[in-house]
Amino acid sequence: MQGEFEKKIQERMQTFGMPPSPQVWEEVNAVLGKRKHRRVFIGWWILLGLVVATGGILLYNKETVLRNGLELQPAINNDTAHTNNNSLAKKSAADTSLLNATAKQLTTSPSTPSQKNTGASQTISSIYNRTIKHTSKAVAATKQGNMPQAGSIVPGKNQSSLKNGEDITPQQVKEPPVIAETSSNLPLASAQQQLTRAPGDDQIKNDVQSGQQPSAPAGAQVTTQAQSPEKQTNTSPKTTILRRHEWFLRLSAGVMQTRQNSLLGSGDKSLAAATPQMNYANILALTAPAAIKYDIQSPGAGFALSASFVYQYKLSSQWQVYGSLGAVFLANTQKTGALYDQAFNLNNGLFSGGSNSNVQYTYYQGGEGNTNTVINKAWQLQAQAGVNYIINPRAKTKFFVDAGLSGAWMLSSRWLIPDARYGKLYYNKQVLNNTIIGWQAGTGMQFKNNIKLGIGYQQSFTSLAKSYVEPRLKWENVNIYTAVPFSLIASKKQKH
Amino acid sequence: MQEKDLIRECLNGDRGAQQLLYTRYADVMLGVCYRYTKSLADAEDILQEGFIKVYTKLHQFKHNGELGAWIRRIMVNTAITYINKHNRYKRELQVDDIAVHPVSDENPEITIDTKQLVELIRELPVSYQTVFNLVGIEGFSHVEVSKMLNINENTLRSQYNRARTMLISRLKKISNASENQAYAGRI
Numbered sequence: 061m062q063g064e065f066e067k068k069i070q071e072r073m074q075t076f077g078m079p080p081s082p083q084v085w086e087e088v089n090a091v092l093g094k095r096k097h098r099r100v101f102i103g104w105w106i107l108l109g110l111v112v113a114t115g116g117i118l119l120y121n122k123e124t125v126l127r128n129g130l131e132l133q134p135a136i137n138n139d140t141a142h143t144n145n146n147s148l149a150k151k152s153a154a155d156t157s158l159l160n161a162t163a164k165q166l167t168t169s170p171s172t173p174s175q176k177n178t179g180a181s182q183t184i185s186s187i188y189n190r191t192i193k194h195t196s197k198a199v200a201a202t203k204q205g206n207m208p209q210a211g212s213i214v215p216g217k218n219q220s221s222l223k224n225g226e227d228i229t230p231q232q233v234k235e236p237p238v239i240a241e242t243s244s245n246l247p248l249a250s251a252q253q254q255l256t257r258a259p260g261d262d263q264i265k266n267d268v269q270s271g272q273q274p275s276a277p278a279g280a281q282v283t284t285q286a287q288s289p290e291k292q293t294n295t296s297p298k299t300t301i302l303r304r305h306e307w308f309l310r311l312s313a314g315v316m317q318t319r320q321n322s323l324l325g326s327g328d329k330s331l332a333a334a335t336p337q338m339n340y341a342n343i344l345a346l347t348a349p350a351a352i353k354y355d356i357q358s359p360g361a362g363f364a365l366s367a368s369f370v371y372q373y374k375l376s377s378q379w380q381v382y383g384s385l386g387a388v389f390l391a392n393t394q395k396t397g398a399l400y401d402q403a404f405n406l407n408n409g410l411f412s413g414g415s416n417s418n419v420q421y422t423y424y425q426g427g428e429g430n431t432n433t434v435i436n437k438a439w440q441l442q443a444q445a446g447v448n449y450i451i452n453p454r455a456k457t458k459f460f461v462d463a464g465l466s467g468a469w470m471l472s473s474r475w476l477i478p479d480a481r482y483g484k485l486y487y488n489k490q491v492l493n494n495t496i497i498g499w500q501a502g503t504g505m506q507f508k509n510n511i512k513l514g515i516g517y518q519q520s521f522t523s524l525a526k527s528y529v530e531p532r533l534k535w536e537n538v539n540i541y542t543a544v545p546f547s548l549i550a551s552k553k554q555k556h
Numbered sequence: 557m558q559e560k561d562l563i564r565e566c567l568n569g570d571r572g573a574q575q576l577l578y579t580r581y582a583d584v585m586l587g588v589c590y591r592y593t594k595s596l597a598d599a600e601d602i603l604q605e606g607f608i609k610v611y612t613k614l615h616q617f618k619h620n621g622e623l624g625a626w627i628r629r630i631m632v633n634t635a636i637t638y639i640n641k642h643n644r645y646k647r648e649l650q651v652d653d654i655a656v657h658p659v660s661d662e663n664p665e666i667t668i669d670t671k672q673l674v675e676l677i678r679e680l681p682v683s684y685q686t687v688f689n690l691v692g693i694e695g696f697s698h699v700e701v702s703k704m705l706n707i708n709e710n711t712l713r714s715q716y717n718r719a720r721t722m723l724i725s726r727l728k729k730i731s732n733a734s735e736n737q738a739y740a741g742r743i
Contacts, residue, residue, distance in 0.1 A: 076674060078586050080603055083600075092608075
């Protein structure tokens with residue numbers, strides 16, 4: 061039943077449209093939201109679990125910094141352990157910090173094993189108990205009232221002979237023979253030392269308190285253990301600190317721009333070709349002016365700022381791996397057209413097109429009509445992981461190159477996205493990608509105090525907008541950065 | 557390819573993709589709904605219901621044809637359901653029109669713009685409006701439409717012919733009026 065009359069009407073109706081009120085989408089959105097609510101709720105729980113797990117791993121790593129990076133080799137032999145007063149004096153500088161800390165805890169020490177001194181013994185016991193749990197030989201010896209041989213107590217060995225939860229009070233231990241582990245609150249430098257202490261150690265304490273070089277009393281042994289067994293010698297024990305773990309605060313600033321795919325700039329794929337006339341006629345009740353070009357104007361260059369915490373693990377003298385978590389701020393400008401101005405009654409430079417979600421059904425007119433400037437802004441939470449290669453590991457100022465991958469999560473944004481295919485312009489975070497994957501590479505130098513200064517380049521693999529929006533906007537930035545080690549910050553604080 | 561990406565993201569529950577799909581098609585689809593109703597509010601109700609159906613049945617889209625045509629079909633079906641459900645339309649729809657009207661071969665020039673043409677269609681009685689939309693514009697056969705509206709096929713033919721005749725006469729009237737106005741202007 062299709063006559064000529066019907067065909068004419070059909071042609072007219074193919075292009076007929078009119079903008080619905082915003083409430084329609086809001087209601088559709090609400091219905092969809094109810095369905096998705098449960099999934100989102102489960103998603104939050106998963107996210108919470110990930111955050112807790114990540115926190116746990118970080119805390120665990122922090123503990124490992126103390127233990128792995130600075131702890132001494134547990135293996136020890138008697139030859140190393142027994143030192144004389146001269147060797148003690150030689151390394152007394154290194155021991156002083158430990159002794160200071162120890163002396164603070166050893167406020168009062170019993171001069172004889174039988175002497176009761178509750179305050180001092182409680183302080184000692186807090187240290188002693190931690191040690192004694194790990195030291196079955198000491199347990200056996202103290203339970204029997206015997207003194208263990210100096211150097212025979214090796215933390216971590218023969219732990220199985222002590223039952224879980226079994227504790228030994230100072231009263232049971234007539235003479236605290238060994239303080240093999242200091243309080244965890246002690247400075248890092250102290251933690252690498254283990255003081256083997258025997259009767260008569262008051263002398264050490266007195267020496268420390270009086271600021272003198274501590275001299276070893278009879279039967280006292282100060283044991284220093286090296287991290288690497290091969291570095292341990294029988295005659296001259298050395299303390300080797302391998303700073304495998306390091307935390308940095310990294311700050312960077314640079315210029316950024318968005319890269320578009322080939323849809324932009326090519327004459328045959330201008331917005332005019334992609335934009336049906338009906339859009340103008342029916343949505344904005346305006347006739348698209350034929351004389352004006354409709355090419356989408358490329359966004360201007362902007363800037364990128366970031367601040368992050370970086371964890372670095374040293375694989376070898378030359379290779380390091382790192383991971384970081386931080387915030388990134390991106391901003392640039394984008395020109396919009398006169399038609400856009402006309403539709404929303406915008407004045408030059410005063411873009412206030414409303415919230416992220418209500419600027420829709422808008423059409424872009426470029427070319428001569430560009431009068432408005434929109435400032436795009438985006439906040440991202442960014443995680444990076446990569447590898448550092450130090451070119452000259454033995455030099456004081458080390459040069460390095462690094463490369464890695466990054467993942468960023470959009471926290472908030474106001475970013476104008478032109479969709480050339482449909483001739484629309486979105487200022488709507490819902491068409492923005494929530495997750496942006498990228499890569500980065502750079503080079504720089506690390507000074508003697510471990511401060512890093514470098515230059516980096518970063519580019520996103522994924523588009524800033526969803527993949528179904530054309531053109532695809534990938535961002536890139538060149539930045540200079542500095543990374544300050546936490547250890548340096550901590551040491552400066554201590555000095556103050 | 558992009559449309560496939562969009563559909564995939566919509567099926568994954570990506571709200572941004574769902575909104576983009578809505579943004580791309582809502583205006584044209586409201587135009588469709590508007591032709592079937594007497595008020596914009598009713599048209600928006602149909603549009604809303606239609607889009608919810610689109611999202612819930614998107615997995616049934618086979619990519620054989622255009623997504624726009626598929627959505628349009630859903631909107632038309634939703635509009636018919638709406639008309640059959642609401643009394644203000646239903647009462648007028650079920651008026652039997654037994655008299656057979658001869659088919660007009662007239663093919664007048666359409667000098668008015670699309671919006672005016674749509675308004676002319678909307679001014680037809682509900683039954684004529686619906687039948688003309690389905691047969692004349694959407695291109696359904698009489699058999700299909702008679703099943704959709706649950707009316708006799710002869711009645712449908714009669715209604716369609718009357719709708720067509722009525723529309724042509726109104727178009728002529730407007731055309732004549734504008735010619736007279738132009739002629740009067742010259743005098």
